[in-house]
Amino acid sequence: MSSELRPNLIALQTIVVREVRRFLRIWPQTLLPPAITMVLYFVIFGRLIGSRIGEMDGFTYMEFIVPGLIMMSVITNAYGNVVSSFFGSKFQRSIEELLVSPVSAHIILIGYVVGGILRGLAVAAIVTMLSLFFTDLSVHHLGVTVLVIALAATIFSLGGFINAVYARNFDDISIIPTFVLTPLTYLGGVFYSIHLLPGFWQALSMANPILHMVNAFRYGILGVSDINIGTAIAFMLAATAVLYVYCIRLLVSGRGMRQ
Amino acid sequence: MSSALSIRQLTKTYGNGFQALKGIDLDVAEGDFFALLGPNGAGKSTTIGILSTLVNKTSGTVNVFGHDLDKEPYALKRCLGVVPQEFNFNQFEKVFDIVVTQAGYYGIPSKLAKERAEEYLNQLGLWDKRNSASRELSGGMKRRLMIARALVHRPRLLILDEPTAGVDIELRRSMWSFLTELNQKGITIILTTHYLEEAEQLCRNIGIIDHGRIVENTSMRELLKKLHVETFVLDLKESLLIEPQLEGYPARLLDSHTLEVQVEKHLGITELFRQLAAQHIEVFSLRNKTNRLEELFVSLVEQNLAKVAK
Structure with missing residues (x-):
């Protein structure tokens, strides 16, 4: 192993371990709420209301909404983990521990993003297990399922990072999740197929990136989708690349961190 | 002796237009214990911020043990330990985890990081607190934690920005002896402090920065030679109603039993005591009004202020 690679890998591992330790330490704030929320969704929308709705795209309503709800948990938690952890580090100035160390911008960013992905996946695992109490779940295409969930977690971790860099106070880290992410997620086909919408709203929905992620993930689980899977995955790969480059530029410039 | 730190024409202008550093040159030799002094807002913290890469410089060069800040920032950072103000x-992490995590950032494997964390936490009297959340520590313990954290990667140059601010006298003295031991082991130390007694006791060389310029950069001994007048406070055995006439020694009564006298270096204090004895004034005890370095520091800063005003 080269003399530079090993210290960098240790630094990366350190950041990831610290991030995981953080969200495990505060599990009542990080892992428990999505579990409770999703159980309520399963009971109310899936069981009580869903039984009156009937089938959607050939599946029971419960089966139809489970992939979307898993994706919703991943999006919210990956974003929330990075935005709160990185902003918390800025707020307490403990980010300086990293900035004075010989850690490259890439390692810092990858460390935080992996932390966000791992929390997203941990919550996805919890929600998936809970969903098994309400419905049988089989995976239609494992590769697409894993790729889509990993890309979605990466994209929203990067998004959370950008939010944290620009944020100046705690209000700034709740504005995007409340006023952007939540509406886009609810309107992103989690609870319905866009084929139920009139033509104009269908076309407008196609501009919602979360719709593509939810449907790509639903395709991986159920094998049905409102959108083209190839396009969705290409879009997610492109979004990951663009956001990554932007985050690195923010880190190198030291915006909000260095004077 | 090789150079630990070399700064050339370093300038910093903040976004609001404030020019914090106006082209400073500074050299610190390897193994030195160096005091960087200056009034609030003089540019000390900006200089340290640039060294630790938390502040982006406007122009100039910074070199630490031969590593240029612009060309080899990571090699420079490996040589440097910083204890900020x-x-x-x-605040929520455990003391032990904070030190081990910092070692990890420097690429130190976990086992070695834990051994070093134990070593430094023991040396700084924090081992019993290793499992406490850092927010539960007292102010002095928090300062020591930052020193342990800064040492865990074994830096060759340690920079401490007012490490004893708000620390009680006993703890301050134990920190002095700890820092002296570190310096004796070969670690170059740069210290900023408002306690000039601390700088005089610990440091061999000194730089004084004011209004973004270095106004003095010399050895402590040379600097103290520049002190021409010292002020002494004398505790008198019997009360006086009026100030005694002491030829060559301006004096004033602080109260009936306390006399303040200015002593020019070339006159010395033997003649003062001869004159006091001639007037049957007995002295219980004698002390400096302020620390010698403090007196000099104030006069240098005042001189610089007058220059800036011109």
Whole structure:
């Protein structure tokens, strides 16, 4: 192993371990709420209301909404983990521990993003297990399922990072999740197929990136989708690349961190 | 002796137009214990911020043990340990984890990081607190935690920005002896402090910065030679109603039993005591009004202020 690679890998591992330790330490704030929320969704929308709705795209309503709800948990938690952890580090100035160390911008960013992905996946695992109490779940295409969930977690971790860099106070880290992410997620086909919408709203929905992620993930689980899977995955790969480059530029410039 | 730190024509202008550094040159030799002094807002913290890469410089060069800040920032950072003025660790993390995590950032494997964390936490009297959340520590303990954290990667140059601010006298003295031991082991130390007694006791060389310029950069001994007048406070055995006439020694009564006298270096204090004895004034005890370095520091800063005003 080269003399530079090993210290960098240790630094990366350190950041990831610290991030995981953080969200495990505060599990009542990080892992428990999505579990409770999703159980309520399963009971109310899936069981009580869903039984009156009937089938959607050939599946029971419960089966139809489970992939979307898993994706919703991943999006919210990956974003929330990075935005709160990185902003918390800025707020307490403990980010300086990293900035004075010989850690490259890439390692810092990858460390935080992996932390966000791992929390997203941990919550996805919890929600998936809970969903098994309400419905049988089989995976239609494992590769697409894993790729889509990993890309979605990466994209929203990067998004959370950008939010944290620009944020100046705690209000700034709740504005995007409340006023952007939540509406886009609810309107992103989690609870319905866009084929139920009139033509104009269908076309407008196609501009919602979360719709593509939810449907790509639903395709991986159920094998049905409102959108083209190839396009969705290409879009997610492109979004990951663009956001990554932007985050690195923010880190190198030291915006909000260095004077 | 080789150079630990070399700064050339370093300038910093902040976004609001404030010019914090106006082209400073500074050299610190390897193994030195160096005091960087200056009034609030003089540019000390900006200089340290640039060294630790938390502040982006406007122009100039910074070199630490031959590593240029612009060309080899990571090699420079590996040589450097910084203890900042403000607490900057995660308040919710455990003491032990904070030190081990910092070692990890420097690429130190976990086992070695834990051994070093134990070593430094023991040396700084924090081992019993290793499992406490850092927010539960007292102010002095938090300062020591930041020193342990800064040492865990074994830096060759340690920079401490007011490490004893708000620390009680006993703890301050134990920190002095700890820092002296570190310096004796070969670690170059740069210290900023408002306690000039601290700088005089610990440091061999000194730089004084004011209004973004270095106004003095010399050895402590040479600097103290520049002190021409010292002020002494004399505790008198019997009360006086009026100031005694002491030829060559301006004096004033602080109260009936306390006399303040200015002594020019070339006159010395033997003649003062001869004159006092001639007037049957007995002295119980004698002390400096302020620390010698403090007196000199104030006069240098005042001189610089007058220059800036012109």
